[in-house]
Amino acid sequence: MEIQNDLPKTFDPQSAQDKWYQKWMETKSFKPKKGKKKETFTVLMPPPNVTGKLHMGHALDATTQDALVRYKRMKGFETLWIPGTDHAGISTQSVVEKLIWKQEKKNRHDLGREEFTKRIWEWKEQYGTEIVNQQKKMGVSCDWDYSTFTLDEVPNKAVKKFFVMLFNEGLIYQSNYIVNWDPTLQSAISDAEVEHKEVKGHFYDLRYKIKGEDTELIIATTRPETIFADTAVAVNPTDERFKHLIGKMAIIPICNREVPIIGDEHVDIEKGTGCLKVTPGHDFNDFEIGKRHKLPILNILNTNGTFNEGAPEIKGMKPKEARAEVERLLTELGALVGKKDHVHPVGHGERSDDIIEPMVSKQWFLNTTSMAEESVKAVENGDMTFYPKGWENTYFAWLRNPKDWCISRQLWWGHQIPVYYCRSCDAKWAADEDPKACVKCKKTDFFQDPDVLDTWFSSGLWPLSTLGWPDKKAMKEKRFDDFYPNSTLITGFDIIFFWVARMMMMGMKVTETPPFKHVYIHAIVRDKQGRKMSKSLGNGIDPLDMINQYGADAMRFTLAAGSGYNRDLNLDTERIEGYRNFVNKLWNAFRFVYPFLDKAKNDLPAKSEWHLHDKWILAELNTVARDMNEAMDLYRYDDACSLIYQFVYEKFCSWYIELSKNILYGEDEKAKIIRATMLKYCFKKIVTLLHPVVPFITEEIWSHLESKTMLINQEYVEFDSSLENAEVQELMNKFIEVTTGIRNIRSSVNLKPKDEIDAKLFTDDRRLAKFMYESRHFLKDLANVKSGTIRSKNHKRPKKSASMATVHTEIFVPLEGLIDINEQVNRIKKDMDKTQSDYQKVEAKLNNENFMRNAPEEVKTEVHEKARAFQEKITSLNEMLNSFQ
């Protein structure tokens, strides 16, 4: 029969991608719509930084979120997915500043604040659009009308509103405090932005003279260049060696300044020499010691990290150079008594990778103590849940030990701090609207604080501001009341405290409700060897390359299949290729069904008309639907993918389609119609189940199944108890086992596919016997069985046949003369050995009194059943061996 098929032999992802994304946009399919469920479902996209191109991590983000969003939408939730981009303060400012330097040899100060920020805006317009285009390529079904940039008007209002609120409560305060100073950025950064790295350095032992005595102290330090800022020497007050010196004065070498010797518990007797130089201006611990002892604070660094006039001998030098110079001076003076290699952690700027200098400066801080407490409670009492649960430990670790958050940055790109200072009086106030006059003296000579807020300050308010808060009109338009709180937040574990914790604190502070109910933490994408993808290693994989090469669906399926509760996802492009093949397999399965679609009815026939194959495939499909729903509800994308993958290959293509050929190419018109209907029905369910993960090919196939509707709007497949049929599933499993057995025999004697065979089956399973008999035509297609007999096991077995046994059926293929008898006998003996060893294991259990006494009834029945089955197989194998006698 000549079958017409105008579908291409391989699936073309690119055209489907463009076509359907456009269609979905035109039909506004991404906008929230009331579904059969009353609830809404909200997902907030972690806004990518505007600093550049999307990487695989974003692709994973996009895939897991889009799959979830499409799934929930199909389940009938009124679903909203909010996109956006982040201004990423430090990151963006330095990228653009570098670019301008490269092109024009000008830094930001040459341009001035206004011009410089204007340039960043221009740059943002360009890259922001590029990011959106990339996301669209991936198929993200977010509502673009909700798209928000962190520096938009509403987020800016949110930032000011929140700032003023906390300022007035006294939770935001300004203080001279020791902060992490990044000399490259020339700004303070928060603790969370500091990365500690092991650095090779030295332990220097320095000799300090004691005033008025002939003794000295040896002090160990890794930073001799900071001696100029020392304001004390500390020993442990219980240290017998030194406690008599407390209260005396020590003399700092080089500068010959006198500083008090103090006793402080912080000093570790074991560490170093047990004597500590105290530098409150440039060391976090020393700052605390200084506070306890009311020591003066000296600052010997400029904002660019060079030394200032406080350290005349090394003025203008950078720390490394200065250290060498100080070492030289100390040696000259004979004050350096030792130098040992020493590896120790040193803070580096997350963005600049520069060594962080602790420095005292006036900064804005946010006291997070009570907010952190609330955020911890919300997770403890289940108002917010982490998936996988283990990540709550990371969250707790951070929030149970809250530190005040340094929120001011000496940058230009960001939300300027809404605090105003009067030049005419001493007034200082926060305002969420541009003030007209000084709140106190009413004069108009005032200025705004030049600093901007930490990027994460606006990110923390993201769940609120994207829904319009605090602007009443915007909140109404964006339906804040319907969509807040968000349902699920999906993100990587690397920003649990940067972002998740901050959103929790800030969201709960404003609304007293956690901003989301679930947080699903996905893996970090690494290369196939488990290394982080990075520019320096050159092992990054560009999602767009993958989409061009294999299609968005294949990439998405790969990422989803690799995402469960794991923390690493080692991505090998070979896997994408493998799933590209799966996508193509699905396409070709559809190509098979396609020519018969005109025969298919829209509704399933009455159950009485269903063939056993139909009952079976629908039961299997139903099981898969149930399990996939469960998997998706738990964010087990890996399970969901593997379930449908297995079903499509192992059940649907290998058996149901193969078994359908005999009917569809046959003469029985009625049977053809029923089978075509069934195939169409199955296909609709399959593409529905797959759509959240591979939206493009499924929508394409759907368009051939139902031209009037779109799959994106269909209802997801739910479990239907009326389709359950364990009996038929068992029978089909046996059928498959026997058929595979016959093929196995064929393969073992090297028969060509064209060689027809005669098969003799022996079984006492009467239902199976009946079904095998009815399936004789199918066996011709499946294993080229020309003729055969089916008998019960009390019949005589044929002599010298190729044979094998399942626990229920013996298969004999008479091939006398064609087979190697020894080989066949060995095969059976090998099977016998295995079966006997299996049997002995279960038999041992049954003979074990303790097992029989303690094991639960169902386990015992199971073991009994196994023993019986093995026994039956052993009997069968013996029959076979006998047939060679």
Added chain:
RNA sequence: GGGCGUUUAGCUCAGCUGGGAGAGCGCUACCCUUACAAGGUAGAUGUCGGGGGUUCGAUCCCCUCAACGCCCACCA
């Protein structure tokens, strides 16, 4: 220094409340069989990191050791 995690087939990983070890990729053999060679059929492969314990029974629970990874922590 503290915490978390990982260790299962050559590779990447799954194994729920303990009851005969799984998937994908790769590999081997044979096949261009009328949806698909981006395919089909059949097949091989594991002292479930080491040691101890609990149990009738441990990949799974407990203890311990080891290796690797990540996070946090004040640069004496």
